[in-house]
Amino acid sequence: MTMARDTTLRKAHRTGVGALDAKGPAVVGLEDVAVRFRSKxxxxxxxxxxxxxxxxxxxxxxVGPxxxxxxxxxKLVAGLLKPSAGQVRLGGETVNGPRHDIGYVFQRAALLEWRSARRNILIQAEMRRLPxxxxxxxxxxxxxxTGLSGFEDAxxxxLSGGMQQRVALCRALLHEPPVLLMDEPFGALDALTREQMNMELNRIWRETGTTVLLVTHSISExxxxxxxxxxMSPRPGTITEVIDVGLPAERDYTETLGRPEFREATGHIRDLLGAASAHD
Incomplete structure (x- = not known):
């Protein structure tokens, strides 16, 4: 996926349309999936x-408990786990093993201490043997x-925690993956830095058009x-409900938090999860 995106997709993003038929075919699909772990x-x-x-x-x-x-x-989408039942598809193909065409960002940046920010980003190219x-x-x-200019050689x-996560995000996006998976990427950051990273991620998503799946415990995020x-429900995890947020793609942070659509969605999700099941 390149930086130049299809005009129709851009229009759908700008209007905040969440339905599949408005944005095109599914790039990620899970059908009747179950995962069971067995031990002695x-x-x-x-x-x-x-x-x-x-x-x-x-x-x-x-979100979920x-x-x-x-x-x-x-991990199923990335091909790091196989479903016990059902099927997982990525780009129309059944996922049968680790996929190298996705990007993955974890809670910890996991940077190599002996490499600069730029060289940490470029390790992706070395592993994939990119030109x-x-x-x-x-x-x-x-x-x-990502606002890392001036810190390339640091x-x-x-680097601060937020800066380190920016490097990790750059590393995950270097090969222009069609799908970006993010597992609690900002969970360890302080509240202010987390807000800043939320705004940055929204902007980067709009500029790249990458499909994103984000796991988070923060309802507002x-x-x-x-x-x-x-x-999602408590284990065994099932999908309780899918909420169409209905906000425009470009979102000013403070203004968005005051919108009725935001308050309605966050309130409904809290009701679904219950105060004991999730925190914000």
């Missing part, structure tokens, strides 16, 4: 009867896009960022 002591069902389609260019957030299988769902000139040009684009210990929010 017991069997655990992590996911049960999960069906979900995510359209190209869509931003979908996944701890242990409900949110991270397991991302050097193109990879360096792409890294420069991402560094500018080492991880010289999910609603601020996503087209749709998937609400």
């Amino acid at each position: 002591r017991r069997d655990v069902t992590a996911l049960s009867d999960v069906t979900l389609d995510v359209a190209m260019g869509e931003f979908v957030a996944i 701890s242990g409900c299988g949110k991270s397991t769902l991302l 050097g000139d193109r990879a360096r040009a792409r890294a420069d684009e991402l560094i500018e896009m 080492y991880p210990h010289e 999910a609603v601020y960022l996503a087209d749709r929010v998937v609400v």
Whole structure:
């Protein structure tokens, strides 16, 4: 997926349309998926009867109580786990093993301490054997896009937590993946930095058009960022409801938090989860 996006998709993003038929075919699909883990002591069902389609260019957030299988769902899409039942598709193909055409951002940036920010980003190119000139040009684009200009040669210990996560995001986007998976990427950041990263991620998503699946425990983060929010039940995780947020793609942070659509969506999700099941 390139930086230049289809005009129809851009229009759908600008109007905040969340339906699949408005954004095109599903790029991620899960159909009747279940995951069971077996040990000598017991069997655990992590996911049960999960069906979900995510359209190209869509931003979908996944919320639910701890242990409900949110991270397991991302691992299924990445091909790091196989479903015990059902089918997972990516780009129309059945996922049968680890996929190298996705980007993955974890809660910890996991940067190599002996490499600069730029060289941490470019490790993706080395692993994938991407053409050097193109990879360096792409890294420069991402560094500018994420506000890392001037910090290219800084080492991880010289960067704040937010800066480190920006490097991790650049690394995940270097090969221009059609799908970006994010597992609690801002959970360890302080509140102010987290807000800033939310705004940056919204802007980057709009500029790249990448399909994003985000796992988060923050209801407000999910609603601020996503087209749709998937609400999951306690284990075994099933989809309780999918909320169409109905906000425009370009979102000023303070203004968005005051919109009735935002308040309605966050309130409804809290009701679904219950105060004991999720925190914000």
